[in-house]
Amino acid sequence: MSDLTAMTLAEARDAIRAKTISSRELTGAFVSAIEKARPLNAFITEAAENALLTADAADKRIASGQMGALEGLPLAIKDLFCTKGTRTTAASKILGNFMPPYESTVTQNLWDAGAVMLGKTNLDEFAMGSSNETSAFGNVINPWRAKNSNVNLVPGGSSGGSAAAVAADLCLAATGTDTGGSIRQPAAVTGRVGLKPTYGRCSRFGIVAFASSLDQAGPMTKTVKDAAIMLKSMASVDAKDSTSVDMEVPDYEKLLDGGIKGLRVGIPREYRMDGAPAEIDALWSKGAEWLKAQGAEIVDVSLPHTKYALPTYYIVAPAEASANLARYDGVRFGYRAEGVRDITDLYEKSRGEGFGAEVQRRILIGTYVLSAGYYDAYYSRAQKLRTLIKRDFEQAFELCDVLLTPTTPGPAFGVGAKTSDPLEMYLQDVFTVTVNLAGLPGISVPAGLSENGLPLGLQVIGKAFDEATMLRAARAVEMAADFKHSPARWWSV
Amino acid sequence: MSVDKDTVRRIAKLARLAVPESRLEPMAGELNGIFQWVEMLGEVNVEGVPAMTSVVAQKLRWRQDKVTDGNQADALMINAPGGEDHFFVVPKVHE
Numbered sequence: 001m002s003d004l005t006a007m008t009l010a011e012a013r014d015a016i017r018a019k020t021i022s023s024r025e026l027t028g029a030f031v032s033a034i035e036k037a038r039p040l041n042a043f044i045t046e047a048a049e050n051a052l053l054t055a056d057a058a059d060k061r062i063a064s065g066q067m068g069a070l071e072g073l074p075l076a077i078k079d080l081f082c083t084k085g086t087r088t089t090a091a092s093k094i095l096g097n098f099m100p101p102y103e104s105t106v107t108q109n110l111w112d113a114g115a116v117m118l119g120k121t122n123l124d125e126f127a128m129g130s131s132n133e134t135s136a137f138g139n140v141i142n143p144w145r146a147k148n149s150n151v152n153l154v155p156g157g158s159s160g161g162s163a164a165a166v167a168a169d170l171c172l173a174a175t176g177t178d179t180g181g182s183i184r185q186p187a188a189v190t191g192r193v194g195l196k197p198t199y200g201r202c203s204r205f206g207i208v209a210f211a212s213s214l215d216q217a218g219p220m221t222k223t224v225k226d227a228a229i230m231l232k233s234m235a236s237v238d239a240k241d242s243t244s245v246d247m248e249v250p251d252y253e254k255l256l257d258g259g260i261k262g263l264r265v266g267i268p269r270e271y272r273m274d275g276a277p278a279e280i281d282a283l284w285s286k287g288a289e290w291l292k293a294q295g296a297e298i299v300d301v302s303l304p305h306t307k308y309a310l311p312t313y314y315i316v317a318p319a320e321a322s323a324n325l326a327r328y329d330g331v332r333f334g335y336r337a338e339g340v341r342d343i344t345d346l347y348e349k350s351r352g353e354g355f356g357a358e359v360q361r362r363i364l365i366g367t368y369v370l371s372a373g374y375y376d377a378y379y380s381r382a383q384k385l386r387t388l389i390k391r392d393f394e395q396a397f398e399l400c401d402v403l404l405t406p407t408t409p410g411p412a413f414g415v416g417a418k419t420s421d422p423l424e425m426y427l428q429d430v431f432t433v434t435v436n437l438a439g440l441p442g443i444s445v446p447a448g449l450s451e452n453g454l455p456l457g458l459q460v461i462g463k464a465f466d467e468a469t470m471l472r473a474a475r476a477v478e479m480a481a482d483f484k485h486s487p488a489r490w491w492s493v
Numbered sequence: 494m495s496v497d498k499d500t501v502r503r504i505a506k507l508a509r510l511a512v513p514e515s516r517l518e519p520m521a522g523e524l525n526g527i528f529q530w531v532e533m534l535g536e537v538n539v540e541g542v543p544a545m546t547s548v549v550a551q552k553l554r555w556r557q558d559k560v561t562d563g564n565q566a567d568a569l570m571i572n573a574p575g576g577e578d579h580f581f582v583v584p585k586v587h588e
Contacts, residue, residue, distance in 0.1 A: 101568035200549045213548055239561075242553050311531040322508060329509070331581050333572035343584050344509070352511030360510060361523060364501065367508040368524070381534055383544035388537070390545065422523060423530055439548030464549060 004029040005169040006486075009073060009226035010253075012172050016062060016072050023062065023072025027055035027116055030074045034118060034170050036492035042155075042164040044079045044137045045087050046119040054116045061114065068114030069233050076171035078162050079120035080127055081107045081217070082206040086117070090208040091135035092125045094328050094335045094354030104206025105238045106175065106217045113233040118171050121161030125356045126325070127182055127210045130428035132160025133419055134358040142190060142412050143168040143487040147453035150490070153412040156186030156428070162220045163190040167487060173221040173230050177207060179214045180313055181432030184444040187220050188407035188457025191446045191485060193474075194220045195227045198465045199439035200245035203238035211320035212243075214313075214436040224445060224475045228252035231467065247465060255468045260476045261295035263469070266400030270306035271431060273409070280406045280456065283448050287404055287458045290480030291473065301396040301403070305388045309434040310426060312389065315369050315382035316437070321359075322366025328354065361422065390438040393461075402473045403461040405431050407444040411454035431459060441467045443474045446483040455485065496524045 004026050007015070015021045031048045051074060058072035082088045082100035089095045103111075111117070124134040131154035132140040142155040143164055155164040159176030163186035166174050176183035178196035187194025195218045202217040209215065219230030232253065237246040267288055272281065288298050330336035330350025337349035355363065369378035396403065409430055418425045435442040441464070444457040458477055462470025498517045501524065505512040512520060566579045575582040 098572055101565065101571060198549070200551070239556065243549075243551075245549065245551060246554065305537070308534055308537060311534055314527060314531060315534075326509075330574065331583055332569075334574070336574035340584055343586055346584055347509040348511040351509055352513075355510070360512070361520070363508050363510060364504050364512075364520065364524065365527060367504045368496070368500075371504065371507060378531070380544055381539060383546075384539040384542040385534055385537060386545040386548075387542050388539070390548070421526075423526060437548075 005033045007172065008222045009172040009229055010223070012073055013070070013229070017067065019062070023055040023058040023116060024052065026072065027051050027074045027118070030118055030171055037168050037170050039491045040141045040143060040164050040168060041138050042121055042140055042161040042168065042170060043076070043119045044089055044091065044122050044161070047086060047117055051116050051118050058114055058116060068112065069229070070110060071114030072116060073114070073172050074116040074118045075110060076118050076121050076162055076165045076174040077107055078123055078159050078175050078177060080123060080177055080208045081175060082208070083107055083117065083120065086120060088120065088208070089137070090126050091123045091137055092355065092359065093136045094351070095208070096136065096335060098333060100206070102206060105203035105236065105240060106207070106234050109233055109236055121165055121174060123161055124158035125359050126208065126321070127158040127177055127179055128321070128358050128362055129157040130181070130185060130425050131418065132157040133415065134356055136356055139415055140164050141415070143491070144190060144412060144454055145487070145490065152415045154415055156189040156412065158182040159186050159220060163187055163192060163194070166190070166192045166220050166222060168489070168491070173219055173226055175217060175234070176220045177215055177217050178436065179210050179317060180436050181429035183218045183220060184407050184432045184442055184457070184459060185428055188444045188446070189412040189455065191455030191483065192220060192222060193224055193227050193443065193445055194218065195231060195443040196435065196441060197231060197235065197467055198441045200243050201235045201441070201465065201467070203236060203241040203244040205238055205240035209324040211317040212324060213320060214317060224443070224471060224478045225253060225256060227443065228256055228471050245465070250468050252468055252471055256471055256475050258472055259295065260291060260473055263296045263402065263473060264299050264400040265291050265296045265473065266299050266301035266396050266403045268301050268303045268306065268396065268403055268405060270303050271405045273430070277410055279450055280409060283456055283458065284404070284406050287447055287477055291404065291476055294476050294480065296476070299400045301399055303392040303396055303434065305385065305392050306434060308385050309389055309437055310430055312382045312385040313433045313437060314365065314426060315378050316386065318362040318366035319370050319379050320366070322363045322370065325359070325363055330354070386437050389434060393438045393440060397463050401463070402470055405459045405461065407431060407457035407459040411450040411452070411456055435461055440464055441470050443470055445474045445477045445481065447477060447481045448483065449485060496521050496528060
C-alpha cells in the first residue's frame with residue numbers, strides 16, 4: 001500500500017494479521033506524518049521513541065502468534081487520560097508538568113489489547129470548550145479548509161486534537177471524552193466518526209474529571225466499523241470506578257451488518273430550530289430518506305424539554321467542575337504560585353495563575369449555583385429538569401429504537417469567530433448535550449459537505465446500553481452517505 | 494437576580510480564586526449574560542419532579558472492606574511542588 005496512514009483501523013489490523021505490514025512500518029509512517037503536521041498543533045506531547053519501541057514489542061508478539069485485538073495499531077490519546085510516565089496536562093498550565101503515577105483504565109485496556117501510543121492530543125483546557133481555543137498549549141487547526149480559502153478553521157472541541165489527528169491521518173484512531181458533545185461535535189466538523197457510549201460503559205478512572213455525572217470516554221475513528229472495534233476494547237467494568245457498569249460488552253463489530261429493516265427511527269421535532277441553516281435541515285431530511293430506503297420506519301417523536309437542555313447543562317456541569325477542580329491547590333501536585341503571604345494566598349494565586357479564563361468562568365458559575373441561597377433556585381431546579389429531559393427520551397423510545405438528528409448547528413468556523421461571546425460558543429452543543437444529561441449513547445457520522453465544502457455530521461442516539469443497534473443504524477447512514485472526502489494536505493507541503 | 498462586582502468578589506473568595514480587581518466588573522457582565530439565559534428554566538413547572546441523583550439506574554456494588562493498594566509514598570510525591578521527605582510543604586499556618 002502506498003500510503004499506510006490512509007488505512008482504516010480495520011484495514012491496518014487485517015494487514016498486520018496477514019503479515020503484509022509490520023507494526024514498526026505502520027508506526028514509523030505515523031511518526032513521520034505527525035512531524036510534518038506540527039502546524040496543526042494536534043499533539044501536546046509526541047511519543048515517537050516510545051511508540052517505536054512498543055511497535056517492536058508488538059511485532060515480536062505477532063511473530064509468536066500471540067495477538068491482542070488491537071495488536072500493533074498506533075493510536076492517539078486525548079491528553080485528559082492519565083498515562084503512567086507520560087506527561088498529562090489536561091491542556092492546562094495548572095497541570096503543565098503533571099506526571100501521572102498511574103494509568104487510566106481505558107488506556108490500560110487499549111495497551112492490554114496491544115495498541116501503540118503515538119502521543120497525547122491537544123484539547124480545550126479541562127475539556128471546557130467547543131473549539132479547542134482554550135488550551136494553554138495553543139489552538140488546534142482543523143485540517144479542513146473551506147472551498148477556495150486558506151483561512152484557518154477550528155477543529156471543534158473539546159477533543160479537537162484527537163479529531164484533527166484522525167482527520168489528517170496522523171493516527172488510525174484516537175480516544176476522546178464527551179461531557180456535552182466533546183467527541184461528537186469535533187468529529188462532525190472534521191468529517192470523522194465520534195462515539196459517546198452510555199454513561200457507565202467505559203471506566204472514568206484516571207481521566208481528569210470535569211463533570212463526573214456527564215463525562216464519558218469514547219472513540220474517534222475514520223469509520224463506524226472502527227468505532228465498533230475501539231469501543232469493544234475501551235469498555236469494561238472497573239473496580240476503580242463504581243459508576244462503571246457490570247454488563248457484558250458485546251462484539252459490536254460482528255453485530256454491525258445486520259441491516260436496519262423494520263428499525264424504527266425517531267425524528268425529534270424540537271431539533272428543528274428557528275434560524276438553523278437550511279443545509280443542516282436538508283441533510284437531516286436526506287438522512288431520514290436514506291434510512292427509509294434501507295427498510296427503516298421513520299417516526300415523528302417529541303422531546304418537549306429540548307430547549308432547556310443547554311441552560312440545565314450550564315448549571316450542572318460547572319457545579320460539578322467547581323467541586324472537581326477544588327483539588328488543584330498548589331500543594332500536592334500541579335502549578336504552585338511563588339511569593340505568597342499565607343496558605344489562602346497560596347491557594348488563590350496558584351489557582352488564579354494556573355487556570356485559564358474559561359475554566360475560571362465555569363468555576364465561578366459552579367460556586368455561585370451551589371452557594372447558600374442559590375442552591376435551590378439553580379442547582380436543585382437543574383437536576384429536576386434533568387429528570388424531565390431523561391423522561392422525554394424514555395417516552396420517545398417507546399415509539400422508536402434510535403433517534404436521528406443533526407450533530408452540530410453548522411460546519412467548522414474560523415479561529416476567533418466565536419470567542420467573544422461565551423453563549424454563542426455554548427450553542428455549538430445544542431444537539432449533543434441532551435444525550436449527556438440523559439446518560440445515553442450517541443454517535444456522529446460524516447454525512448455530507450456544506451455549501452462551502454466543509455464536512456457535516458448526522459447523529460444517531462441509542463437507548464441506554466444499546467450501542468449495538470445505534471452502531472447498526474450509524475453504519476446504514478455511513479453506507480448511504482458514502483462520504484469519501486478528505487482534506488487537502490496543505491500542512492505538509 | 495443580578496450579579497455585581499461584589500458578588501463576583503465574594504464567590505471568587507469562596508472558590509479560592511484570585512481574580513484581579515480589573516477583571517471583577519467584566520466577569521460580572523459575562524456571568525449576568527449566562528444567568529439571564531439560564532432564567533428560562535424558571536418557566537418549567539417542576540412541582541413533584543424528583544431531582545436526578547443517578548443518570549443510570551443501578552445499585553452500587555459492594556466490595557470487601559480491605560486495603561488493595563498503598564505503600565506508594567514515593568510515587569505520590571513526584572508531583573508535589575517543593576515536597577520534601579514525604580511531606581507536602583505549605584506556608585506557615587500557625588505562628
